[in-house]
Amino acid sequence: MCTVSTSKKSVPTDRYHHGDLRRALVDEALVLLAESGDGGFSLRELARRVGVTANASYRHFANKDALLQALASEGFRRLSAAQRDVEALAADEEKLLAGGRSYLRFAHANPALFRLMFSVIPPHRRGDELSEASQAAFETLRQAVARGWSGGEPDPDSVTRAALRAWALVHGLGQLLLDGQLDWLEEDPLGLAEAVLADTV
Amino acid sequence: MCTVSTSKKSVPTDRYHHGDLRRALVDEALVLLAESGDGGFSLRELARRVGVTANASYRHFANKDALLQALASEGFRRLSAAQRDVEALAADEEKLLAGGRSYLRFAHANPALFRLMFSVIPPHRRGDELSEASQAAFETLRQAVARGWSGGEPDPDSVTRAALRAWALVHGLGQLLLDGQLDWLEEDPLGLAEAVLADTV
DNA sequence: ACCTGAACACCGTTCAAGT
DNA sequence: ACCTGAACACCGTTCAAGT
Numbered sequence: 001m002c003t004v005s006t007s008k009k010s011v012p013t014d015r016y017h018h019g020d021l022r023r024a025l026v027d028e029a030l031v032l033l034a035e036s037g038d039g040g041f042s043l044r045e046l047a048r049r050v051g052v053t054a055n056a057s058y059r060h061f062a063n064k065d066a067l068l069q070a071l072a073s074e075g076f077r078r079l080s081a082a083q084r085d086v087e088a089l090a091a092d093e094e095k096l097l098a099g100g101r102s103y104l105r106f107a108h109a110n111p112a113l114f115r116l117m118f119s120v121i122p123p124h125r126r127g128d129e130l131s132e133a134s135q136a137a138f139e140t141l142r143q144a145v146a147r148g149w150s151g152g153e154p155d156p157d158s159v160t161r162a163a164l165r166a167w168a169l170v171h172g173l174g175q176l177l178l179d180g181q182l183d184w185l186e187e188d189p190l191g192l193a194e195a196v197l198a199d200t201v
Numbered sequence: 202m203c204t205v206s207t208s209k210k211s212v213p214t215d216r217y218h219h220g221d222l223r224r225a226l227v228d229e230a231l232v233l234l235a236e237s238g239d240g241g242f243s244l245r246e247l248a249r250r251v252g253v254t255a256n257a258s259y260r261h262f263a264n265k266d267a268l269l270q271a272l273a274s275e276g277f278r279r280l281s282a283a284q285r286d287v288e289a290l291a292a293d294e295e296k297l298l299a300g301g302r303s304y305l306r307f308a309h310a311n312p313a314l315f316r317l318m319f320s321v322i323p324p325h326r327r328g329d330e331l332s333e334a335s336q337a338a339f340e341t342l343r344q345a346v347a348r349g350w351s352g353g354e355p356d357p358d359s360v361t362r363a364a365l366r367a368w369a370l371v372h373g374l375g376q377l378l379l380d381g382q383l384d385w386l387e388e389d390p391l392g393l394a395e396a397v398l399a400d401t402v
Numbered sequence: 403a404c405c406t407g408a409a410c411a412c413c414g415t416t417c418a419a420g421t
Numbered sequence: 422a423c424c425t426g427a428a429c430a431c432c433g434t435t436c437a438a439g440t
Contacts, residue, residue: 021404042432053406055434060404064433119320122381160386165397169366172373180323185361196366222423243413254425256415261423265414 022060024050026070033071033112039120043067065121069130072121075113076133079106083140096148097201099141100170101194107174108190114178118171141167166201173197223261225251227271234272234313240321244268266322270331273322276314277334280307284341297349298402300342301371302395308375309391315379319372342368367402374398 028050032041043064044054061067082102090098107114117134126134145163146154173193176182182189229251233242244265245255262268283303291299308315318335327335346364347355374394377383383390 043434044432054432055407055436056405058434115320118376118382119316119380123384124381161397161400164383164386164393165370165401168373168377168394168397169370170373171377172369172371172375174373175319175376176369176372179320180325181319182365184324185365192365193369196362196369199362200366244415245413255413256417256426257424259415 021050021052021056025057025060025067026074029067029071030074030113033116034110036112039112039115065125066127068116069121069127071113072117073130073133075110075117076130076137079103079117080133080137080140082106083137083144087144093148096144096166097198099144100166100197100201103170104174104177104190104193104197107178108193111178114174138163138167169200170197222251222253222257226258226261226268227275230268230272231275231314234317235311237313240313240316266326267328269317270322270328272314273318274331274334276311276318277331277338280304280318281334281338281341283307284338284345288345294349297345297367298399300345301367301398301402304371305375305378305391305394305398308379309394312379315375339364339368370401371398 025046029041029046032046032049033039043057047054047057057067061070082105083099086098086102087095121130123131123134142159142163145166146159149159149162151158173196177189177193180189182192186192226247230242230247233247233250234240244258248255248258258268262271283306284300287299287303288296322331324332324335343360343364346367347360350360350363352359374397378390378394381390383393387393
C-alpha cells in the first residue's frame with residue numbers, strides 16, 4: 001500500500017484507441033494549426049483526422065477552449081525553450097538581441113500558434129497550466145533585459161518597464177510579420193523585421 | 202433620355218426596408234463588433250438585429266468577407282482621421298508622439314475592429330477600397346515620421362525604416378493592450394502603454 | 403473508463419421563388 | 422431590384438447508450 005502512489009490518481013494505462021488519445025489530439029491539433037496558417041480548425045475535423053468520433057475528445061478536454069489552452073501552453077514552453085537555447089550560445093551583450101530574433105522566428109514559423117498564445121485566449125481566461133507557461137516566458141525575457149542592464153542600480157520597476165518596451169517592439173514586429181503587413185515592403189519580411197530589431201536594440 | 206444618367210447604374214432609390222440596407226448592415230455590424238469585445242459576430246445575428254432574413258445581405262455583399270472588408274476600411278478611415286486631428290493640434294516635435302497616443306487609444310477603444318483591420322484580413326486579400334484606406338493610414342504615419350526628422354538628408358528608405366520601427370513599437374503596445382497582456386502589470390494598462398511610448402519616442 | 407450514435411441549436415451560403 | 426423560405430453542408434456540445 002506504499003508502492004506506486006506518487007499521486008492520488010494512479011490511472012493504469014489511460015490508452016485505448018491510439019495509445020493515448022489526449023496526446024494524439026494535441027499533436028494532430030498542432031499539425032492542423034501549422035497547416036491552416038491562420039487560426040481556424042474545427043474539433044470535428046481534428047477528431048476525423050485522429051480517427052475517432054466528434055465527441056470522443058470530450059472525455060479528455062472539457063471543451064474546445066480547454067484544448068486550445070493546452071496548445072497555447074505547449075507554444076509558450078517551446079518559445080521559452082528556444083529563447084534559452086539561443087541565449088546560452090550568445091555573448092552577454094548579445095543575449096537580448098538573440099532572444100528577440102528567436103521570438104521573431106517563432107512568430108514567423110508558427111503564426112497560428114502565436115495568435116493562439118497571445119490573442120485568442122486573454123490572460124484573465126487562462127487556466128493554471130497556461131498561466132504558468134506564459135509567466136515563465138515573460139520571466140525569461142525579463143531576465144535577459146536585467147542581464148544586459150547598462151545603467152546604475154537595476155531597480156525592479158525600471159527593469160519591468162524596459163522589458164515591456166523590448167517586448168512591445170519585438171511583439172509588434174512579430175505581429176506585423178505574421179499578419180503579412182511587411183510583405184509589400186520588401187522581398188524578405190523576416191529579414192526586414194530582424195534588421196529593424198538590430199537597429200534598435 | 203439624357204436627363205438623370207450621371208453613371209451607368211441610375212438606381213432610383215435603392216431603399217426598401219430600412220431606407221438603405223447596406224448602410225444599416227455596416228452600422229449595426231460596427232455596433233456588434235464593439236459589443237462583442239473580441240472578433241466574433243455572425244451574419245445571421247446581424248441580419249436578425251437589422252430586421253431582415255439571413256440571406257438578405259447577399260444582395261449587398263458577395264459574402265461575409267466582403268462585409269468585413271467594408272468594416273475594416275471604415276476602421277482605417279477613422280484611425281487616419283483621428284491621427285490627423287490630433288497631429289493638427291500638436292507642436293511639430295510632438296506630432297509623432299501625439300499620433301502614437303491616438304493609435305493606442307484607438308486600439309484600446311475598438312479592439313475587435315483593430316483586429317479586423319490588421320489580423321483578420323491580410324494585405325494580400327484586401328480589395329480596392331480596403332487597400333486604399335490602409336495605405337493612406339500608413340502614409341499618415343510615414344509623413345509624421347518624416348516631419349519629425351532630425352538627422353541630415355531624409356532619404357526615403359531611411360524614413361520608411363524609421364516609420365516601420367515607430368509603427369512596430371506602437372502596434373506592439375496596442376496589441377498587448379487589447380489582448381489584455383498588460384492587465385496584470387498595473388491598474389491602468391492604457392496609461393502604462395502611453396508611458397512606455399513616451400519613454401521611447 | 404472510454405468511445406459511439408443520434409440529436410440540438412447554431413453557422414455561411416445557395417437556389418428557387420415571391421413582390 | 423430587393424427580399425423571403427427552404428435547403429445543404431457544416432459547426433460545438435450534450436445525452437443516452439454501448440463495450
